[in-house]
Amino acid sequence: MERDAIRCFSDPTRSGKMRFFQISRSARDVQQGEVMEREMWRARAILLCLLSIASAANRILAESPNYASVLIEGVPHVKQRPDFCGEACAEMFLAKLGSKIDQDFVFDQAGLDPLEGRGCFTRELSTALSRVGFRTGSVWYGVSTRDAAQQMESQFRALHADLAAGVPSIVCMHYDDQPGTTEHFRLVLGYDSRTDEVIYHEPAVNRGAYRRMKREVFLELWPLKYEQQRWTVVRFRLEPGRLVNGRVSTTLSDADYAQHVLELKRKLGRLRDQQVELKAERDAEIKEELEEERKAKEAGEEYEPRKLNPRMISDFYVVLQKPFVVVGDDQPAMVRRHARGTIEWAVSRLKQAYFSKNPDHVITIWLFKDKTSYQQNVFDIFRSRPHTPFGYYSPWKKALVMNIDTGGGTLVHEIVHPFIAANFADCPSWLNEGLGSLYEQCRDNNGHIWGSTNWRLRGLQEAIKDEDYEMPTFEELCSTTTREFYDRDPGTNYAQARYLLYYLQQHGLLRKYYHDFHRAAKDDPTGYETLKRVLEEEDMEEFQKKWIEYVLDLRF
Known part of the structure; x- marks a missing residue:
């Protein structure tokens, strides 16, 4: 029974193990089958994907045109003025068409405020080109990033078709592929199929005619990627319509003022950076001197600190008051008040009375709010010390420089000088300074500028009464040279x-x-x-005596 029991025990065990192996082998077969089936489906999916890609590639290749070489020849190259790249592109093709319109004229058609101190953006250039007479068509195009390659190809196809028809394009694109690169207008004039290169005029440099760029690079730089899902493509078709009969301006234009303000703002930016640095250095020096003085006092020693004036950082406000650009570091309302209440007032009346022409270059009027600002900023800007506490005119620096805290009289005086230079180049110094001095103290008289008596009267009257003083005759005064008038002045010229x-x-x-x-x-x-003739005086000696009596009776 024991063996039977053992046999009975062992048989079921063997039988169970056999069943276990059978079941395990069956599960493994099923798993292997599933794996094989999945691999087959995966292979089918990959094959379908490859076929789809091949089909799309064939479709793109079939749709991509075989661009022919094309070139618009004989277009002169013009270098742009700062930030006038789009305007210069227009000037170049206008020259090809026989027009005398220049980039300044194009800018002026945009209606852009010169105080912006920049060239045209796309919207403003669109306005300018339309007013000049070009039929630009649509300017902005949207490109979806989902289908960017095909859509950019479509944009280039349209550009190429225009080139083939003799119509160039101004495109707005990135200047290069560097981080932070600027947007830039270029004039596209052709395409070379042998090298797959776009041919264009580069306005930013000298000798920038018919430059070349790989089409692949061009298509990368052309879209402006303001949004992640949608790009912007800008293109102006330069199809000539009825072009205006414009010409180069012989007087100051809005373009000249815009260029002046552009450079002025850059200058003011550099000035501020410089003043921030110098102020930090001066503050450190003053702190060091105070510390040395404290230590000396604690030690019972004498110490003479250096006299260090604190430095200031000036914030400037710019006003366009033609024919001047006014810059002041007072509150904006005060700068505008000086510009309109003094400068505009004086200029309009001086022109009414004497001057038909404005100065032929832009002049900056610097209005410093007080003595401290005047002294520091004159040195920081012009690297020289002011020779007068009131202000002066520098034709070499094209600037009127004022301590406006002393009043507007000197400002009106100095305004006379650039107008004299523009209208009466051979004017002798006695008349130039006499007219300027007359309006140091002035008022309105029925719409006319009118000189009043001023502080110079007392000195003249005292000189006349001085027995040792010998006043020049009017003939001598009128005959003084510039050097004699300024350098040999007895004090009364x-x-x-x-x-x-x-x-x-x-x-x-x-x-x-x-x-x-x-x-x-x-x-x-x-x-x-002429003085004798206008006065109707033959005996000028007698007239001078009469004039002296007249002067002595005046009051201020």
């Missing part, structure tokens, strides 16, 4: 010239004298003969 003109003004003869002298200057370079 300015005042004598001023009150001679004041006398003419009060007798209704000043405007007549100025214009008669201007016309006769070739034959009468000193103005003395």
Whole structure:
């Protein structure tokens, strides 16, 4: 029984093990079958994907045109003024069409405020080109990033078709592929199929005609990727319509003012950076001096600290008051007030009375709010110390420089000088300074600028009463050279010239004298003969005595 029991025990065990092996082998077969089936489906999917890609590639290749070489020849190259790349592109093709319109004229058609201090953006260039007479068509195109390659190919196809029809394009694109690169307008003039290169005029450099760029690079730089899902493509078709009969301006234009403001803003940016650095250095020096003084005091020692004036950082505000650009570091409202209340007022009346032409270059009027600002900023900007506490005109630096805290009289005086230079180039110094001095103290008289008595009167009256003083005759005054008038002044040249003109003004003869002298200057370079004729005085010695009595009776 024991063996039977053992046999009975062992049989089921063997039987169970056999069943276990059978079941395990069956599961493994099923798993292997599933794996094989999955691999088959995966292979089928990969094959279908490859077939789809091949089909798409064949479709793209079939749709991609075989671009022919094309070139618009004979287009002159013009280098742009700063930030005028689009305007220069237009000028280049306009020259090909025989037009005299330049990039400044194109800018002026945009209606852009010169105070922006920049060239045209796309919207403004679109306005300018339309006003010049180009039919630009659509300018902005959207490109979906889902299908960017095909859509960019479509854009290039349209550009190429226009080239084949003799119509170039201005495109807005990235300047290069560097991080932070700027947007830039270029004039596309052709395509070379042998090298697959786009041919264009580069306005940013000299000798930038018919440059080349691989089409692949061009298509990468062309879209402006403002949004992740949608790009912007900008292209102006330069199809000539009825072009305006424009010409190069012979006077200052909005383009000239925009260029001046552009450079001025850059200059002010550099100035501020410089002043921030210098102020930090000066603050550190002052702190060090105070510390040395403290230590000396604690030690009972004498210490003479260096006299260090604190430095300031000026914030400037710019106003366009033609024919000047006004820059001031006072509150914006005050700068505007000076620009309109003093500069515009004086210029309009001076032109009404004397001057038909504006200066032929842009002049900056610097209005510094007080003595400290005037002294520091004159040195920081011009690297020189002011030679007068009031202000001055520098024709070499094309600037009127004012300590406006002393009043507007000097400002009006100095405004006269650039107008004299533009209208009466051979004007002698006595008349130039006499007219400027006359309007140091002025008012409105029925819409006309009118000189009043001023601080120079007292010095002139005292000199006249001085027995040792010998006043120049009017003939001597009129005959002084520039050097003699300024360097050999007995102390009354300015005042004598001023009150001679004041006398003419009060007798209704000043405007007549100025214009008669201007016309006769070739034959009468000193103005003395014209003075006698206008005064109707033959005996100028007697007239001078009468004039002296007149001056002594004046009051200020």
